[in-house]
Amino acid sequence: MKAIEIKAFGAPEGLAVVDLPAPLPAAGEVLISVAAAGVGGVDTLIRSGALASYGFTEGFVPGGEVAGTVTAVGDGVDGAWIGRRVWGSSGAGGGYAEQVAASVERVVPLPADLSAVDAVALGSAGSVAHFALAHAHFAPGETVLVRGGSGSLGLMTVQLAARGGASAVAVTTSSAEWGERLRALGATHVLDRSGNGGADAPAGYDVIIDIVAGADLPTFFDRLHRNGRLIAVGVVGGQPPADFGTKLMASFQRSLTFATFSLDTVDEAALRAERSEQFAAAGRGELEAVVHEVLPLDQAVEAHRKMDAGEVFGRIALVP
Incomplete structure (x- = not known):
C-alpha cells in the first residue's frame, strides 16, 4: 500500500x-x-x-x-x-x-x-474541545478565550463554548478575514495574537483554552478573572518559558488555575459517546x-x- x-x-x-x-x-x-x-x-x-x-x-x-x-x-x-x-x-x-x-x-x-472528510475535521478536535472545556469546569454564563482560533481544535472550541452558553467567546487570530469567519461560528470578539482587541473586548476571562503555548503563555495569566482557569491543550507555538510558573505564583491571591489536558486521560467509552454525539450533531447541521x-x-x-x-x-x- x-x-x-x-x-x-x-x-x-x-x-x-x-x-x-x-x-x-x-x-x-x-x-x-x-x-x-x-x-x-x-x-x-x-x-x-x-x-x-x-x-x-x-x-x-x-x-x-x-x-x-x-x-x-x-x-x-x-x-x-x-x-x-x-x-x-x-x-x-x-x-x-x-x-x-x-x-x-x-x-x-x-x-x-x-462525509469521511468532515469526520476527520471533527473527530479528534471536537473531543479535545469538549473535554478541555469540561476540564476547565466551564459553566454557562462564563467568558471564554480561545487562544489560536483558526485551527480545527480552536474552531471546535469556539462552537462548543458558544453552544454551551458562554456569555462571550473571544478568539485570537492573525487574519481579519478569519476573524469574520470565526464570528460566524460563534465568536463574539476577535483579538490579535497578543490577546488585544477592540474596546468592547471583555476585561478578563473565566476560562482560557490555549492551543499555542510558547513564549507568550505567561502573559495570558493577566487576562484571567479571579478563580480563572487556563488549560493548555497544545504547544503549536513551542514550549512555554521554563519559569512560567513564577508568573502564576505572582498572582497567588487571585486563585488562578493552570492545567494541561490530554485525551489520554479520558475513558474510551466516554470518548466514543461524545464523538458519536458530535458526528450526529454535524449531520443535523448543528456543528460545522x-x-x-x-x-x-x-x-x-x-x-x-x-x-x-x-x-x-x-x-x-x-x-x-
Whole structure:
C-alpha cells in the first residue's frame, strides 16, 4: 500500500511516499480502507523532530485519525463491523496511508449524512474541545478565550463554548478575514495574537483554552478573572518559558488555575459517546466541520508546508 513516511526530520520535504506492506488487524482491531486522513498540528511537530524525545523516529508514518470503511476484523471483533463506514483513531500515527489497523475501542460508526472528510475535521478536535472545556469546569454564563482560533481544535472550541452558553467567546487570530469567519461560528470578539482587541473586548476571562503555548503563555495569566482557569491543550507555538510558573505564583491571591489536558486521560467509552454525539450533531447541521482543503495523499508535503506557513483555517484532509 501507499503511505507517507518521515524520511528525515525537519522541513516538510522530509516526507516521502513509500510502499509498505498492508497491515493485518490484530486481536481487538479492525482494518480500515482509508477514505480521508486528517492533518493535525501534532503531525507537523512530529515531522519537525520537535517530539523526538517522546520516542518518535525517522521512518514514522504520521496521522492520528482517519475515516473510511472497515474491510477486515481481528480475533475477538464482531464481523458485523465489516462494510461499515467509520471514523477511527490510529493512535500516535499511521493514518497517512491507504489502509490502517485501529483498535475497535477507538472506532466510531459514521452517520450516512456525514462525509469521511468532515469526520476527520471533527473527530479528534471536537473531543479535545469538549473535554478541555469540561476540564476547565466551564459553566454557562462564563467568558471564554480561545487562544489560536483558526485551527480545527480552536474552531471546535469556539462552537462548543458558544453552544454551551458562554456569555462571550473571544478568539485570537492573525487574519481579519478569519476573524469574520470565526464570528460566524460563534465568536463574539476577535483579538490579535497578543490577546488585544477592540474596546468592547471583555476585561478578563473565566476560562482560557490555549492551543499555542510558547513564549507568550505567561502573559495570558493577566487576562484571567479571579478563580480563572487556563488549560493548555497544545504547544503549536513551542514550549512555554521554563519559569512560567513564577508568573502564576505572582498572582497567588487571585486563585488562578493552570492545567494541561490530554485525551489520554479520558475513558474510551466516554470518548466514543461524545464523538458519536458530535458526528450526529454535524449531520443535523448543528456543528460545522471546517475543511480548509482536500489534497491527494501524495501531496502531504504541500499540506505540511501550508500548516507550517500558518495558511490553514480548519483542517486539511488527505485522500488516497
